[in-house]
Each structure stands twice: as C-alpha cells, then as structure tokens.
Amino acid sequence: MNIQISNASNDPIYMQIKNQIKSAIISGSMAAGEQLPSIRYLAKELRVSVITTKRAYDELEAEGFINSVQGRGSYVSLQNKEFIREEQLRKVEASLLEAIKGAELAGLSMEDLKEILDTLEGVEDDA
Amino acid sequence: MMHNAIEIRNLTKNYKGFSLGPLDFTIPKGCMVGYIGENGAGKSTTLKAILGLIHADSGEIKIFGKSMNEHEPELMNKIGVVFDAINLPTDMKVQEVGTFCKLAFTTWEENTFGDYLKRFSLPNDKKVKALSRGMKMKLSLSIALSHQAELLILDEATSGLDPVVRDEILDILLDFLQDENHTVLISSHILSDLEKAADYIAFLHHGKLLFMEEKDLLVERYALCSLDDETIGHLDPEAIVGRRKHAFGQDLLVIRNLMPKSIKLTNASIEDIMVYIIKGVESESVAL
Numbered sequence: 001m002n003i004q005i006s007n008a009s010n011d012p013i014y015m016q017i018k019n020q021i022k023s024a025i026i027s028g029s030m031a032a033g034e035q036l037p038s039i040r041y042l043a044k045e046l047r048v049s050v051i052t053t054k055r056a057y058d059e060l061e062a063e064g065f066i067n068s069v070q071g072r073g074s075y076v077s078l079q080n081k082e083f084i085r086e087e088q089l090r091k092v093e094a095s096l097l098e099a100i101k102g103a104e105l106a107g108l109s110m111e112d113l114k115e116i117l118d119t120l121e122g123v124e125d126d127a
Numbered sequence: 128m129m130h131n132a133i134e135i136r137n138l139t140k141n142y143k144g145f146s147l148g149p150l151d152f153t154i155p156k157g158c159m160v161g162y163i164g165e166n167g168a169g170k171s172t173t174l175k176a177i178l179g180l181i182h183a184d185s186g187e188i189k190i191f192g193k194s195m196n197e198h199e200p201e202l203m204n205k206i207g208v209v210f211d212a213i214n215l216p217t218d219m220k221v222q223e224v225g226t227f228c229k230l231a232f233t234t235w236e237e238n239t240f241g242d243y244l245k246r247f248s249l250p251n252d253k254k255v256k257a258l259s260r261g262m263k264m265k266l267s268l269s270i271a272l273s274h275q276a277e278l279l280i281l282d283e284a285t286s287g288l289d290p291v292v293r294d295e296i297l298d299i300l301l302d303f304l305q306d307e308n309h310t311v312l313i314s315s316h317i318l319s320d321l322e323k324a325a326d327y328i329a330f331l332h333h334g335k336l337l338f339m340e341e342k343d344l345l346v347e348r349y350a351l352c353s354l355d356d357e358t359i360g361h362l363d364p365e366a367i368v369g370r371r372k373h374a375f376g377q378d379l380l381v382i383r384n385l386m387p388k389s390i391k392l393t394n395a396s397i398e399d400i401m402v403y404i405i406k407g408v409e410s411e412s413v414a415l
Contacts, residue, residue: 008394044302049323
C-alpha cells in the first residue's frame, strides 16, 4: 500500500490517510481480510501523530471499510457490505439487461422470461 | 490500570522575578507531548519539579499514579532523562559509562546500552568531555533508553544539534513509542522536530499554560492569510487571532471556520501559531 502525505493540501492529514486507504480497498489492492499496519507503525513511518492515524482508522471503521480487534489490529472488512453489495447488484443488473435484450430479439415476452428464470432457479436448486 | 503518565495539579514555584503556575495538566500514556514556549517561560522548572530536582511551593505531581517523594527509586528506573547538559564525570570514558550506570539503575541493561553505542557510532575510548555536543546528546539518550524507562523526558535536548542528528533522534523516539505504554515529554523552543510527530502541544508562556491541545486540532483550527487593510475591515473580528502589520498590508493568523470561503488560506505551522498567539497575548487582543 502506498500513502503520500501533502502538507500543502487543504485536507487534514487524517483525511488524506483515510482516503488513500479507502481507494486501496475499493480498487482491490487491499483485499478483504488483509491486515492493516498498526496505528503506531503507520504514525512512525509517516511521521505523523498517533492521534492522526487513529482518527483515520476510527472513521474507516465507522464507514465499514475495516474492522479493529482490540489487541490484534485492524483488517479490511470481510463483508464490506454496502460497497460490495452495490457492486454485485450492478453486475446482476447488467446480466439481466443482456437477457432482456436477447429475449426481445427472440420475440419472448416478459412472462416467458420469468418462467425461464424460475426453471433455471429450480435447476440450480436440484444441482 | 493507570492511564496517565504524568498528572500535575496546582503546581506553583516562585523565584525572584518569576513565578511558575498554578499549573494543571495531565499527560496520558502512549503519546508524545511537545512542551513549548519561549526561553524563560518555565519549561525547565516544570520538568525539574516533575523529576523532584526542585521543590515546588505547592501542588502535587504524580508519575504513573505515584508521587516521587514516596517512590523515588522505582520511578527513577522508569524515567529516562535527557537534559541539554550531560550529568556524568567528564573524565569518564564512554566504555566506563555502562559500569557507572549499573550502580544507578537496578533495571540497567548492558546489552541494550552496547547496541545504542554501536547504533550511534559512539567511540568507546573517548572521554565524555572530548565528545561533541551531538555525541553527548546521543550518549545521554543511550543511557535513558537502557534502563527500561517507560517515560522519556527531554529538556531542550535537540536544540543546537544539526538537522541530520535531530532527524535520527526523532526516529529513535518514534521507535520508543511503538510500545503503547511508552510516553515522551519533550520541551523545546525549536519546533520543527516535534511538529510532525507530537500528539499534544502544551504551550507555556510566562509561567502559565496557555493551552494543551491535540496538535491536529490546532492545525485544523488555525490558518494563515495575507490581506489588505480594507478586506480585513470586513472580517469577523473574532476570526483574527494575531497579526503582523507591515507597510503593504497584514499577515494574519485566523480561525479557519470563521473566515469567508472566498479568502485563500494557507496552513499554519505550530511555530506560526506560537509566534502569533504570543504577540496577540502581549497586545491583549487574543481570541483563543
């Protein structure tokens, strides 16, 4: 993970740290379950106050991006609920949209489509 | 479980022409505190009172919840002290210092001390008096870190040292702070060292504590700007903490969130904040 601090920025340092960790998580360069550096180690390496790194982690935790376990450290959330769910929903919608287009081309009605969906669900349950 | 490294209540000390206090502050464990103020503000007097080197006129000081009078031997093991002058026989050679310190501290760790001497490249066969200021300081720090101290107190220790050595010292302090039970109290009138890594800034002025605040909050609250007199006339007077008037306008230290969005602000360093606030206090127009 890379973190760059700019003293010229109008964003407070804790926010710069928070935003960069957030993008690392969203881009997938930090995977779910991966351990983050300790707040003291991060503060030492970046030469910022422990209060600064603690605040960044506290806010990341409040937003559901990381989990902190007392005495064991902080980890990227396993179910990064909102974000990952939204991402998955988008994929499903895209596939369904594709299916609707295909159905229109084949002259199938929405009823036919739903029937196919039910049948497929039954196939999956059996499997 | 004791959460505070140092608690000071109602501490006063009067000298001819100078009084310290009444002083109240608490330093939580696990943090670095920058104790700042001008020369003569009373920083060293405070630190000497904490260490029991001078007797306060009134007040109470507790270190790890205990008073120095009753628990001196135990507490002296737990406190690493680095002053601007080294407290060793000047004819002693560096290699003899360890033997000397073994007598002073029951928790002395000869191996740790040896490692620091190597890390700092301190010459074993040189006498203390032949060491440069930087080397004396590194020797003091090596001693302070070799008897299982949990609290490090540095008094003007890095002033007068070159930036490369100060940088090395900062790394050592940050290493020390990796243990969350460790605490650093460092007094200085030169702020560049502390500024980046300190958690709290305690600001002493003429023997009184003006504030003790999280450094991040200070940096967030204050900002600098340069404006012409007319624009300044339209500002909320509460927004202006300190000013420097010059022939072509004014430089201001302002409270960030009381300023109109249209005015360009730059970040203030702790040093800027200190200088402007002192000037403001002296002209009695300060809005803290």
